Amino acid sequence: MCGIIGYVGPDLCADTLIGALSKLEYRGYDSAGIAVIDEGGALVTRRAEGKLGNLVKRLREEPVDGRTGIGHTRWATHGAPTESNAHPHRSGSIAVIHNGIIENHLELKAELREHGHEFTSETDTEVFAHLVDHYRTVRGLALPEAVRQAVIRLHGAYAVVVVDAKTPGMLVGARMASPLVLGVGEGANYLASDAAALLSHTRDMVFIEDGQVVTLTPGGVELRDVASGELLPVAPVHVTWSPAMAEKGGYKHFMLKEIHEQPRAIGDTLRGRVSLERNAVNLPEVPLTRDDLASFRQIYVVACGTSWHAGLVGRYLFEDLAGLSPHVELASELRYRKAPMDERTLFIAVSQSGETADTLAALRDAKAKGARCIAICNVLGSSIPRECEGTVYTHAGPEIGVASTKAFTTQVAALHLIALHFGRLLGRLDDGAMAAELAALLHVPSVIETLLLAGEAPYEEIARAWHDRTSMLFLGRGSLFPMALEGALKLKEISYIHAEGYAAGEMKHGPIALIDEKTPTIILNPRDGHYAKVRSNLSEVRARSGPVCVVATEGDADAGDAATFCLTVPDVPEHVLPLVMAVPMQLIAYHMADFKGTDVDQPRNLAKSVTVE
């Protein structure tokens, strides 16, 4: 995981590096550091354990600046989150930053020790600094060639950026299985882990591919194939995300801002893909014909975490709207199974970041077995879309909060569109049903807008009452079962309260034993097809003195009867209920965490994109 940034240009860059690291901190926050070549030509590093704020403090006490520099925010894999393990790592005149895991670092370390190199950290990364230094000093290679030769020796995943005090005004970066984006500026060039970190400087980006090495000077960029050393064309794309999208915009936390952005994000994801005049979904990104669809023997929807929950919602939509029943799998499990797949398999990877290691590995495995692969993804140019035949991009905009919110609802909207598209192709939806589905989907942004405008006092009240509980349950049936899972995941990841999501019908098979007067249950009980059954489950909890928060349909006069708290959502058709129900799940978690004072946007132990196994 980890976030990396590099700058080369005419300006002093310490602030630029820190500004970019603040946008990348979601990727890891165990330590942070920068290295710059100062005005005297010396390579100077500043590093600090813990969050970026500690580094900023250190820089205030011991300022340093230069016009070539690199910066890093770490999610520890090899070595404790200490200052000595913080990046940049150095050897001689070289400093490097790295995101990924160098799997053969022990072997390389042993080899370098024989050449007299001494190591000061427990990290895998430090060997790379020594290796580049070795190629520079022993073989006398120029920096770009030394980096190219060094990365040829690496096994594993890496995005690396290197500076050398002997060549100020130059950065060299390389990528294998970890993201690296080149930002092309005016008289300045940048490298970063994602596009959002560079938006305030440039929107012209090149997504560096696996097996490429790039050399940056203030006035130019040279891209080469690592294996052959051949020059490659540099073709920047213009990113449409705006700089403001990566700012908090007056909200207390990114997560809260991102919850409030959902009407816009869902609207953008639907825009241009729904035609009411033609009563159709327009998805040229999914290059599948009716015959292709009819030929598939199985469909897999594969993801991790919240994206997996979106996939689970998608299964109900695929079954209801297209008569297709996909296997919805956790990528971290599927990749190690021997699931039979072939060219009659459709594989749909769902990932906000497009970089999740397990999802990427499961995708590669499916591809190798001949499956047709498409993606649902939020980040343009990321790894997963690049390996798929087609990608339905969600237009959520940058999601900075570690807890996924707008990425989730836009994934569900994208799955809904795909289900409708498949349903039409397979002749499962008549004109009337299609028109009703499209109208319901298009209405979702304004429904969520209304829900958000109603204010957050009820959630604050729940947080005040229950923030000190140690365990909570979330119950739902049908497509609201995945929403119970999602509600529980949101709560545990940001408030650190243990929570379990359960299918309400499963309560009696075990979890009901957990119920007592101290264990609250959130019950999703709108006026849908499961209303009466869930209502019975609610009574069962109450009969055992369990406090209950029911999430019901507005105007349901009976809803609050047996509950401690009653939240309501507008009355919407069943297929869009999960989208609307997402909002109270997110706000309960947000206000519980905010009341407790946890770090909402950067909860402990987590990172936004999990690029390691």
Ligand code: M6R
């Ligand atoms: O980027 P991805 O969608 O592939 O990420 C998958 C999970 O790591 C992610 O959804 C994670 O569970 C979130 N922190 C949940 O809020």
